Amino acid sequence: MTKVVLMSGDEDISDLVQPILRAAPELDVVMHGEQSASDAEIAVCWNPPVGALASLPKLRLVHSIAAGVDGILSDCAFPSVPLCRVVDPQLARGMSEFVTWGVLHYHRQLDRVLANQPIERWFRHEQGDSSECAVGIMGLGEIGSRVAMDLQRFGFAVRGWARKPRELSGVTTFAGPQEFRHFIQGTDILVCLLPLTHETRWILNATTFEYLRPGAKLIHVGRGEHLVPADLIAALTSGKIGGAIVDVFPNEPLPPKDHMWRAPNLIVTPHMASVASWDTIGTQVAANARRLIRGEPLQNVVDVTLCY
Template sequence: MRMTTIALLSQSYDMSHLVASIRRAAPEFDVVMHDDPRAAHAEVAACWDPPRGAMARMPNLRLIHSIAAGVDNILSDPALPALPLCRVVDPQHARGMSEFVTWGVLHFHRRLDRVLVNQARGHWERFDQAHPAMCTVGVMGLGEIGSRVANDLQRLGFTVRGWARRPRPLPGIELFEGAGALQAFLEGTDVLVCLLPLTGETRGILNARTFALLKPGAKLIHVGRGEHLVTADLTDALASGRLGGAIADVFPVEPLPVDDALWNVPNLIVTPHMASVASSETIGLQVAQNVQRLLRGEPLHNVVDVRRGY
């Protein structure tokens, strides 16, 4: 009987380190890279930004598995087969994201953005220390990760508000629900944090209109999905002072090209999609366990609702 084959598919990311991780979790599986001839006959595709149309040419495919929490780069394939799609949910992912966002909020709240500018000029200036309650942080997206971020910031004393399609109850945090409440949510926000899933409604949501509704000089921390961001609008908002600063960790094209103008935009920190990354062992274990469940006919874990996009 032929071994079950898992093919690792990506057109932009080196997934070779996952071969050993999946094999350690399930030695009974054959794990191959996309350019291996055996990949064409694989039953499972483990993916990040897979080549468009590749999975439609795999006749034995039974399961598609993202190697991350996001699946938008898989769903964008117009030829995607109608098969179960799962994602990785790392129990430490929310903690890592909260650490990154907390750093970003403190970076702006304690005026470290201005300190770095002054350092480059050799200019000594001490800033008043404001109470965190005077800073309103608006979190877009209140799933497991967004809720953790909002709660952690509130515990630090920041005034926190959240916006989502259907927000879950979060004691002490002002909630705004649905598209009709977006304007009111933005108008009171000093630091905007994007943690939304990518859907038809949220694609391009970080645009000129959104930035114009924020308090003048507000800050942006973008750790959602690259396609949320209209990069030209971000550049214009920073240049005009409508936004006083931004941290962007995700971009429409990744890796960000070396000649991209965003690298040199004043008041913008570019980070390389590092806010929170699942470990190779976690990815390998969750992919292997779902393949085992598939073969046993058991319900899969972390199945994506393709209609909703997450």
């Protein structure tokens, strides 16, 4: 019987046991820390403790429970085995809903309306046409492309930036570090949907914010370590950035008394933009476990050199 161990350093993922067993009852699923876990051939992870994967001598496959794998690859002792991730079409739809809400929140100036309510001020701010609002999408993978196309259908002037050239109907695209500044400078609302790589770590920094148009907005739903929090707080305080919605942070959960909680014109959301269901995760993990056992090609394999 093939043994699967569930491991996470900062979140209880025990709810995944039954969905995996429903999809593949022949598997033996245990939690990290149980005595028999050392015999596991498959590790299903979310931010596993450093060194935990290297302690499994029979390990043949590591499977993320999400689309992101940076919390796994950050372990310098990551073993030389395949790494797979969850790819869920519902994730793209959920992310598009969240980003669209954020874009409309700023485009329709609801942030200013809500600021007027506590002071009992009735004032109708001027409403602009969506075609006059440039939304810049950082990252044009499966999710970023879906978000870009959905916003384009709303009539927004959508711009996209990626590592390599991409073509999307109705979207102005930019590629590589040589075009990054030009992409940023033409953006009113910046949306981060990048994977976390060596090149994108801390990319949301003071230099990037300085390139933005004065008063531009930020919607950050990528990875926590894209963002330099102190730089965003400074840009919000100075008014360089007029508002931000941040869903992911370098340290989660965001600690009490963190300065981000009190930053001006900042909406903090608890990493909720889009989340796959336990059943979806369990089904995909079980399918790859069976493929591994049968010697078949795995699905959604990560290129560890690119981190996605």
